[in-house]
Amino acid sequence: MTKTTIVGYPRIGVNRELKFTTEAYFKNEIDAKELSAKAKELRQEYWNKQREARIDIIPSNDFSYYDNLLDTAFLLNIIPERYKKLRLSPLGTYFAMARGYQKGDKDVKALPMKKWFNTNYHYIVPEIEKDTEFSINDTKPFDLYREAKALGIDTKPVIIGIFTFLKLAHLNTDKTFEKCLEELSQVYIEVLDKFEAEGISYLQIDEPILVTDLSESDINLFKDVYNKILAKNYKFKTILQTYFGDVRDIYPHLKDLKFDAVGLDLAEGKKNIELIEKYGFPKDKVIIAGIVNGKNIWINNYKKSIDIIKKLKKYVDEDRLYIGTSCSLLHVPHTIAKEDKISKDYIESLAFAEQKLVEVNDLRELSKDDKYVENNKYTENTNILERKNSNSICFNKDIRSKVENLKDEDFVRAEDFDERRKTQKEYFNFPILPTTTIGSFPQTKEIKKLRQSLRKGEISENQYEDEIKEKIKDIIKFQEEIDLDVLVHGEYERTDMVEYFGRLLHGFLFTQNGWVQSYGTRAVKPPIVYGDIKRENPMTVKWIKYAQDQTDRPVKGMLTGPITILNWSFPREDLELKQIAYQIGLAIGEEVLDLEAAGIKIIQIDEAALREKLPLRKEDWREEYLDWAIPAFRLTNSKVKIDTQIHTHMCYSEFSDIIKEIDDMDADVISIEAARSDSSLLDFLHENNFKLEIGPGVYDIHSPRVPTEEEIEELIKTMIGKLDIKKLWINPDCGLKTRGMKETKPSLINMVKATKKVRSYTPGV
Ligand code: GLN
Ligand code: ZN
Numbered sequence: 001m002t003k004t005t006i007v008g009y010p011r012i013g014v015n016r017e018l019k020f021t022t023e024a025y026f027k028n029e030i031d032a033k034e035l036s037a038k039a040k041e042l043r044q045e046y047w048n049k050q051r052e053a054r055i056d057i058i059p060s061n062d063f064s065y066y067d068n069l070l071d072t073a074f075l076l077n078i079i080p081e082r083y084k085k086l087r088l089s090p091l092g093t094y095f096a097m098a099r100g101y102q103k104g105d106k107d108v109k110a111l112p113m114k115k116w117f118n119t120n121y122h123y124i125v126p127e128i129e130k131d132t133e134f135s136i137n138d139t140k141p142f143d144l145y146r147e148a149k150a151l152g153i154d155t156k157p158v159i160i161g162i163f164t165f166l167k168l169a170h171l172n173t174d175k176t177f178e179k180c181l182e183e184l185s186q187v188y189i190e191v192l193d194k195f196e197a198e199g200i201s202y203l204q205i206d207e208p209i210l211v212t213d214l215s216e217s218d219i220n221l222f223k224d225v226y227n228k229i230l231a232k233n234y235k236f237k238t239i240l241q242t243y244f245g246d247v248r249d250i251y252p253h254l255k256d257l258k259f260d261a262v263g264l265d266l267a268e269g270k271k272n273i274e275l276i277e278k279y280g281f282p283k284d285k286v287i288i289a290g291i292v293n294g295k296n297i298w299i300n301n302y303k304k305s306i307d308i309i310k311k312l313k314k315y316v317d318e319d320r321l322y323i324g325t326s327c328s329l330l331h332v333p334h335t336i337a338k339e340d341k342i343s344k345d346y347i348e349s350l351a352f353a354e355q356k357l358v359e360v361n362d363l364r365e366l367s368k369d370d371k372y373v374e375n376n377k378y379t380e381n382t383n384i385l386e387r388k389n390s391n392s393i394c395f396n397k398d399i400r401s402k403v404e405n406l407k408d409e410d411f412v413r414a415e416d417f418d419e420r421r422k423t424q425k426e427y428f429n430f431p432i433l434p435t436t437t438i439g440s441f442p443q444t445k446e447i448k449k450l451r452q453s454l455r456k457g458e459i460s461e462n463q464y465e466d467e468i469k470e471k472i473k474d475i476i477k478f479q480e481e482i483d484l485d486v487l488v489h490g491e492y493e494r495t496d497m498v499e500y501f502g503r504l505l506h507g508f509l510f511t512q513n514g515w516v517q518s519y520g521t522r523a524v525k526p527p528i529v530y531g532d533i534k535r536e537n538p539m540t541v542k543w544i545k546y547a548q549d550q551t552d553r554p555v556k557g558m559l560t561g562p563i564t565i566l567n568w569s570f571p572r573e574d575l576e577l578k579q580i581a582y583q584i585g586l587a588i589g590e591e592v593l594d595l596e597a598a599g600i601k602i603i604q605i606d607e608a609a610l611r612e613k614l615p616l617r618k619e620d621w622r623e624e625y626l627d628w629a630i631p632a633f634r635l636t637n638s639k640v641k642i643d644t645q646i647h648t649h650m651c652y653s654e655f656s657d658i659i660k661e662i663d664d665m666d667a668d669v670i671s672i673e674a675a676r677s678d679s680s681l682l683d684f685l686h687e688n689n690f691k692l693e694i695g696p697g698v699y700d701i702h703s704p705r706v707p708t709e710e711e712i713e714e715l716i717k718t719m720i721g722k723l724d725i726k727k728l729w730i731n732p733d734c735g736l737k738t739r740g741m742k743e744t745k746p747s748l749i750n751m752v753k754a755t756k757k758v759r760s761y762t763p764g765v
Contacts, residue, residue, distance in 0.1 A: 002321055002367070004055050004360045005288060006718060007241060007263065008062035008328030009046045012517045014335055018042055019521040026099075032091050038048060039065065040147065047153055053357035060148050060155035062328060065091075066098045066520045069168065070111075070158045073097070073126035077137035078186055078472070080127050090138070091735035098124055100519060113519055117208055119242045119331055120296070120568070122519035124669050126169040132186045136194070147197050156202035156645050157195060157240070162188050162229070163222050164209040166218055171750050181225055182569060187376070188229050196234050196690055204239045204263070208327075211245030211269060212616045218250060221254060230258035237422060239263055242371055243290065243327035245616050246271035251503070255429045255694050260287035266308060267293040267326035273311065277358045281315045283561035284685040290326035292359050297332050297528060298360045300352040302366060302381040309367040312369075320694065327354040331515040333525075341512050346530065349388040352514070393507065393531030400532065403582045411634045413666060415642045419693055420668060427643045428554065428601075432762065433716065433755050435697070435730045436486035438671060439604060440476050440494070440647050441560045442617055442744055447492050468492050468547055476550040482749050483756075486602060487555045497560045498568045499527060500539075503643070506589055507533035508569070529580055535587040538594045545598045556594035556647060558570075562632045567609040578628035578702040585635035592637050593726045596644050604647035605636050605667075611652055615764040633665050639719065645669065651734055656684045663691045671695035682722040694723065697733025698751060704739065712754035725762065730755045733751075 012018050021038040043063050064071050073079070074094055086106060093492045100110035102638050113122040136212045141157050149154040166180055173180075207222075214222070230238060240259040247254075254262055264272045266289055267711035281287055289312055291305045312321055335354040336347055351359060362381075366372040373379075388394060413420065429435075447468075454464040477488040494500040502508040509530040515523035521707055540559065548555040562584035573579055588605065595603055610633075615624045639647045649668040655662055655672070662670065674681055674696035682696065698715050699707040719728055730751060736744050 002364050003180050004364050005057035005324045007325050010334050011329050012523050016386045022521050051483040054361045058155045060144045060159045061157045075138040077135045078126050111385040122693050127172050130173045134184050158204040161205040161207035164207050167209045185225050200236045202237045204241050206241045208243050210242045210247045210250050214249040220223040245269045263288035265290040265326040286320045287316050287322045288322045290324050292325045292356050294325040294329050295331045297350050298573050302378050306367050338513040348384050396532035399534050413638050422643050423642045424645050431728050433753050434485040438735045439488050440491035440735035442739050442741050443737050472547050482752050487553050498565050501560050502527035504539040505533050506536050507531040515604050529569050529572045533583040535590050541594050541598050556603050558601040559605045561605045561607040563629045564607050566607040567613045581632035585632040588636040602645045606649045608651040630661050630664050659688050669693040669733050673697050686722050693727040695729030695731040701732045701734050704743045706743050709750040709754045714757045
């Protein structure tokens with residue numbers, strides 16, 4: 001009989017209980033016992049929900065106080081010496097690795113964080129040192145199995161596989177990857193032995209690294225290490241779980257692996273089906289069909305899913321075909337049950353984690369035979385999807401035809417870069433090394449309170465506007481005083497650079513409680529792209545124009561670009577990403593022209609998140625992403641005049657591998673986050689004749705530290721040594737929103753002073 005399972009469940013809590021409890025623990029308001037009791041209560045709630053939804057194989061150890069990769073490092077005793085030396089309790093050490101530790105004369109930074117594949121979830125990067133001795137250091141995976149067992153649930157423990165773990169770890173040792181793999185495999189075997197002793201029935205080993213590009217040697221290492229780890233023929237069933245894409249490199253070798261089951265992502269990994277059709281599926285293994293999308297919030301399309309299941313049945317017997325989720329449900333919010341402000345017309349087409357459990361079970365039931373067409377669940381699903389399709393918000397003829405009729409020239413500015421540059425140089429007549437900031441200024445408590453008061457109706461729209469304008473006026477004055485060349489309005493009216501635009505654009509939906517864990521105790525609430533997107537009214541002109549009216553210096557119009565808006569939202573599934581990006585691109589483009597008409601001469605269109613959704617496999621980069629992402633940006637500003645200067649900003653510095661595409665965005669100026677990286681990026685830009693004018697960021701805004709005038713001067717000198725001085729801009733490396741005015745003021749003052757100093761002795765000026 002077909003069984004059901006899921007890869008993992010969210011843990012933050014329906015009302016973010018885990019977040020608040022953990023934070024209370026951090027603040028010493030509760031002790032470790034209380035934290036652990038709350039965690040236990042939450043786990044029981046999640047397990048019971050899965051049991052109620054009739055999930056057969058329920059995961060355990062998917063729970064974490066902070067992050068699963070950190071848990072794995074902790075389990076394997078991969079704890080850098082500097083944390084051990086703190087001599088804290090085990091939990092204390094664990095959190096010190098996650099968040100750093102500062103007390104008395106002890107001051108140890110946290111381990112770095114990175115994005116988990118192509119999601120917005122961040123993992124803690126484990127660090128293996130020279131003296132790290134791999135061993136079992138924790139009992140959590142076994143304890144949690146027993147905890148569920150006591151509730152009568154024989155769970156499937158989940159662990160991160162050795163290969164993914166080591167590939168993501170930082171090897172701060174002379175030991176090679178191969179050597180670490182060999183040594184660590186011994187400990188993995190011990191872990192599996194312990195599971196055997198617990199009497200588990202299934203073990204899920206997550207190896208998402210298999211959906212990225214693997215070399216021949218990777219494949220061989222992978223095969224060898226697992227043949228070794230699984231040599232004993234354990235009594236429990238082992239599941240090789242993959243997600244976030246297809247496994248094209250390893251697929252032909254699956255038959256040689258000792259796993260009893262393979263979990264494949266059939267939502268994002270569309271090619272997995274082709275692989276099955278091409279190579280068949282090993283007769284001795286179970287396939288876990290990841291059909292219910294764990295990354296998106298839409299109800300499943302039962303018809304499409306049943307078609308896939310039917311297809312799979314040609315290659316595997318029914319009792320070897322299990323139904324599950326494409327990845328862990330960690331990436332969606334807990335439940336729609338709390339969303340009482342969204343109308344039923346919309347709610348019915350949404351499914352968060354809790355609802356997805358029901359879908360997994362429905363699909364098992366419906367795919368049993370051909371009678372599903374008469375089943376209520378099936379017809380109801382079809383009806384909802386039909387209702388959604390006919391919802392006028394999802395299909396706007398006007399917008400569709402605008403996108404359809406886009407011509408090549410809609411993506412290109414009338415004049416080429418050099419021509420524009422010449423005109424703009426004359427028009428703006430900036431000194432060399434023009435100074436500016438990235439857009440936002442510190443969002444003080446006062447401003448957040450102001451917004452709250454507006455929301456609660458304690459102040460009127462007009463009062464709010466007046467207060468914000470007062471802030472804008474002050475910040476313009478401040479920027480004039482410290483003598484910046486290009487000013488900004490400070491973004492005081494914005495909560496968040498995506499949410500602000502999402503709320504003003506037609507086609508977005510906002511949840512009240514749709515929290516998704518981003519890292520540790522932090523959760524985000526991504527907007528939902530529900531329908532066709534259009535701009536109804538100008539969104540920023542009022543504020544920017546007001547700012548510009550206060551000064552003779554140019555003020556930058558400040559917008560968020562289409563790719564960033566798209567990447568930080570839940571996209572709709574009934575329309576290609578490219579189409580959505582173009583719709584947003586057109587809407588932002590209208591705003592650009594309105595700003596220009598209002599006399600704004602410099603417009604910055606941020607693409608903070610452009611690099612984030614680069615496909616996991618290099619061969620897919622262009623066709624699946626860059627080929628429409630870059631044009632979507634160009635669409636926003638192709639119609640501006642020759643002397644309107646377009647800026648863009650990106651929140652990273654590692655873009656050597658897409659440098660050509662960034663040039664191809666054809667902005668006039670770009671600012672990037674280079675303050676923390678070494679100068680090799682500058683060499684790289686130089687060697688590749690990077691075209692755009694560039695502000696590489698002269699200080700790191702992620703820390704409250706005030707940079708000295710001298711160090712900025714030095715950095716500027718390094719930059720001049722490597723890049724064309726006539727193309728260089730001077731700015732902090734990102735927006736100042738999260739900083740305080742206390743450190744922002746002296747930092748910017750030092751930045752301007754250092755720039756002036758360099759100008760004073762630079763020949764030709
Ligand atoms: N303009 C935005 C700001 O300054 C950019 C933010 C970002 O790059 N993340 O806040
Ligand atoms: Zn940034």
